[in-house]
Amino acid sequence: MALAASSTVSSHSFPSQELKAHKIGSLRPLDRLAIPLAPSNSSKRRTFVKTISAQANRNESIVPQAATIVAPEVTENVEKEDYEKLAEELHNASPLEIMDNALRKFGGDIAIAFSGAEDVALIEYARLTGRPFRVFSLDTGRLNPETYRFFDAVEKHYDIHIEYMFPDAVEVQGLVRTKGLFSFYEDGHQECCRVRKVRPLRRALKGFRAWITGQRKDQSPGTRAHIPVVQVDPSFEGLDGGPGSLIKWNPVANVNGTDIWNFLRTMNVPVNTLHAQGYVSIGCEPCTRPVLPGQHEREGRWWWEDAQAKECGLHKGNLAAPETGVQANGAASPAEVADIINTDNVVSLSRPGIENLLRLENRREPWLVVLYAPWCRFCQAMEASFVEVADELAGSGVKVGKFRADGDQKAFAQEELQLGSFPTILFFPKHASKPILYPSEKRDVESLLAFVKTLQ
Numbered sequence: 001m002a003l004a005a006s007s008t009v010s011s012h013s014f015p016s017q018e019l020k021a022h023k024i025g026s027l028r029p030l031d032r033l034a035i036p037l038a039p040s041n042s043s044k045r046r047t048f049v050k051t052i053s054a055q056a057n058r059n060e061s062i063v064p065q066a067a068t069i070v071a072p073e074v075t076e077n078v079e080k081e082d083y084e085k086l087a088e089e090l091h092n093a094s095p096l097e098i099m100d101n102a103l104r105k106f107g108g109d110i111a112i113a114f115s116g117a118e119d120v121a122l123i124e125y126a127r128l129t130g131r132p133f134r135v136f137s138l139d140t141g142r143l144n145p146e147t148y149r150f151f152d153a154v155e156k157h158y159d160i161h162i163e164y165m166f167p168d169a170v171e172v173q174g175l176v177r178t179k180g181l182f183s184f185y186e187d188g189h190q191e192c193c194r195v196r197k198v199r200p201l202r203r204a205l206k207g208f209r210a211w212i213t214g215q216r217k218d219q220s221p222g223t224r225a226h227i228p229v230v231q232v233d234p235s236f237e238g239l240d241g242g243p244g245s246l247i248k249w250n251p252v253a254n255v256n257g258t259d260i261w262n263f264l265r266t267m268n269v270p271v272n273t274l275h276a277q278g279y280v281s282i283g284c285e286p287c288t289r290p291v292l293p294g295q296h297e298r299e300g301r302w303w304w305e306d307a308q309a310k311e312c313g314l315h316k317g318n319l320a321a322p323e324t325g326v327q328a329n330g331a332a333s334p335a336e337v338a339d340i341i342n343t344d345n346v347v348s349l350s351r352p353g354i355e356n357l358l359r360l361e362n363r364r365e366p367w368l369v370v371l372y373a374p375w376c377r378f379c380q381a382m383e384a385s386f387v388e389v390a391d392e393l394a395g396s397g398v399k400v401g402k403f404r405a406d407g408d409q410k411a412f413a414q415e416e417l418q419l420g421s422f423p424t425i426l427f428f429p430k431h432a433s434k435p436i437l438y439p440s441e442k443r444d445v446e447s448l449l450a451f452v453k454t455l456q
Contacts, residue, residue, distance in 0.1 A: 083247060087228035091254070095125050098229050098251040102212055103131040106247070109209040109239065111136050113201075114154070114162060116147040116272055117282040119214025121260050123158055124269050125251060126212075136163040136204055140196040141172065142284035146274045153270040165200040172196065182286060189287060189302050196284075205236045210247035218256050218377075219281070227253050293444035296381035303441075305421065337375040339404075340383050345390035347401040351412070354403045357428050358416060358435070367399045367428040368452055369435070371413050373406035376422040382443040389448045398452060427455050 090098050102110055103126065111134040112122045126133040137151065155162055175183070175195050184192045205211060215227050230249050238246030252260060257280070264271055274282055278290025281301050291300045349357070349369065357367060370386055372379040390400040405413035406422070413419035417426065418437045425438035425448070438451055 083230055083232050084228075087230045090229050093229070095121075095251040095255060096128055098249065099125040099212070100129045100131070102210065102230070102249040102251070103129055103133055106208075106210045108132070108134065110134070110211060110249075111163070111208055112212045113137070113214070115214065115282065116143065116150050117214075118257070118260055118264065118271070118275070118280075119252075120154060120269055120271065121252060121263055122212055122214050123154065123160075124264070124267050127158060134163065135160060136165060138197050138200050138204075139164045139166050140284050141167065142196065142286060144274060144282070144285045144288070146272055147282065150270065150272040157270050163204075165204045167196045167200050171199070184287065184302075185304060188305060202236055205233075205238060205246055206241075207239060208246065209238045209240070210249060212249045212251065214252060215250045216252050216255060216257065216260070229253050292440075292442045293385075293447070295441060295443065296377045299378050299381075299441070340374045340380060341370070341372065341386055341402050343387050343390060345394045345400060346387065347399060349401045349403045351409060353401075354417070360428075361431070361433045363428060363430050365397050365399045366430050366452075366456055367401055367426075368393070368448075369401040369403055369426045369428065371403050371405040371417055371419050371422070371424040371426065373404065373422045375406075378421075379423045382423055385443050385445050385448065388445045389452075392445070392449060393452065398456060425451075427452065429455055 090101065093101075099122070112126060114120070114123065114135050114137045116137065123133075123135060151162060154160075172195055175192065179187075179191075211233075217227060227250050229251060230247065232244050233246040233248040236246050237243070272279070272282060278292075279288060279300060280291050282288055283301055287302050289300050289303060347353075354369070357363070357369070368389070370379075370382075374380075386400075386402075393400055403409075403413070403417075405417065405419055405424070410419070413424075417435070418424065423443070425443075426435040427438065428435045436455060438448075440447060440451070
């Protein structure tokens with residue numbers, strides 16, 4: 001059964017000079033001015049954007065004290081919409097068309113979530129529609145100085161005010177006093193992200209009926225490969241409360257990172273200066289670092305954790321359900337992804353094969369082996385480099401192999417093969433019982449060959 005959520009449709013006419021906002025992207029106080037959210041076939045029913053604080057259930061909206069647009073109480077015409085069907089209709093649409101649909105449908109009840117990274121493209125698309133729009137961001141208190149300067153540059157470039165949400169000071173104080181400033185390095189990032197990001201976002205979204213994100217399918221392993229361009233939010237609630245009360249728009253879901261950057265350069269918009277330093281995906285300063293050659297962009301986030309854990313909780317609806325292996329949005333499990341590193345010069349090792357390598361103290365040839373998972377985008381990102389290394393080593397006396405170390409084999413790989421995260425690369429020398437762990441995260445051809453030749 002298709003999921004459905006409420007969508008408001010209305011019609012009203014006003015003098016054109018009254019409809020002009022002072023600034024695109026920032027709703028300003030006007031004297032009892034009513035603005036229609038979307039066109040309709042009926043001229044009898046009207047729907048207006050009300051003051052944010054006009055209703056009790058808006059107390060936790062992004063700017064609870066700010067008056068925006070005052071309107072008399074009216075009866076809304078609520079129409080059900082099938083967002084699964086709409087996602088199919090817009091699947092091949094451009095980001096600009098998707099953005100225009102989102103802003104047209106929800107008016108002042110929708111906002112762009114801006115992280116301070118390349119999702120500035122969302123703001124540019126919104127500007128190009130010519131419609132008023134709102135932008136909000138989460139200030140965790142742990143961002144890079146460059147990100148704060150970028151926020152300021154974006155506000156000036158677009159002549160807008162970004163609406164910031166902050167974590168609860170008491171919660172942050174409790175976490176830091178109890179566990180210290182860097183507890184996430186030891187017990188995972190989820191608790192810190194929950195305090196500094198997820199709960200502030202939950203408060204923010206209660207002031208909206210829809211939000212716009214910069215999620216792309218090519219961003220993260222196992223979590224974003226099947227996101228639709230529009231969906232009923234599976235994790236958060238909106239203004240009206242309850243399941244299905246919030247709509248999530250992902251206008252660039254089907255766009256790859258290269259095309260996003262080509263767009264940003266073409267439109268000459270400001271970008272975070274961290275990008276020029278090797279940062280691609282940008283989050284909090286302690287949890288973000290530049291990516292290295294051969295790495296996937298998301299490897300710069302929470303690099304000490306397993307590849308499938310690289311979500312902070314803002315998009316937890318993307319994560320697979322552990323007990324079933326099925327994505328929360330109905331997508332296929334990682335087990336169904338096609339295998340990778342398929343070449344004649346790479347031997348596919350079975351469990352008995354890798355165990356034999358471990359037992360041998362005197363091998364005829366040394367081996368270079370990658371422990372991988374085919375669904376892992378980081379493994380996919382290094383595939384071309386590893387295949388080229390295998391081709392370079394063909395006939396040199398060094399064997400090259402791969403061992404799929406996810407699923408049932410993961411515990412064994414962690415205990416016996418030094419698996420920390422995917423991919424892990426091992427070198428089995430001729431005259432040593434234990435394999436040598438490749439210590440670097442540089443997975444380019446030159447670095448891998450240097451590692452092999454040093455130990456050969």
